[in-house]
Amino acid sequence: MKVTAQPADTTLTLLLDGELDASSAVVLDTELNKPELLHYKRVLIDCQKLSYISSAGLGVFISHLQRLQDAKVKMVFFNMQEKVFNVFEILGLDSLMTIVTTEQEAQTA
Numbered sequence: 001m002k003v004t005a006q007p008a009d010t011t012l013t014l015l016l017d018g019e020l021d022a023s024s025a026v027v028l029d030t031e032l033n034k035p036e037l038l039h040y041k042r043v044l045i046d047c048q049k050l051s052y053i054s055s056a057g058l059g060v061f062i063s064h065l066q067r068l069q070d071a072k073v074k075m076v077f078f079n080m081q082e083k084v085f086n087v088f089e090i091l092g093l094d095s096l097m098t099i100v101t102t103e104q105e106a107q108t109a
Contacts, residue, residue: 003031010041011107017049020057028057032064038071044106048079053087061097074098078106 001024004015014031037043068075077099088094098109
């Protein structure tokens, strides 16, 4: 799993590449824990190359959701593959988190 950060003005885009499981969740957790993350208005999660997500990976997003909301930082997922979206949907996380189709939608969500 590779996480690439692309900062721009008030938005930080995180590109996820590979499988997000228990061993790689630490990489994402480290990225989401950075204090400068709270200086952005939006954190966009590009899931185009995310091929798999485990409960540990989901747990990382859930654990940071409240902290980001408290800091008025909007976390938006986009470009999600259907099999990854199905995991979010089955667990009801699609109603808890903002998931859109395109990056353009994510910029305005």
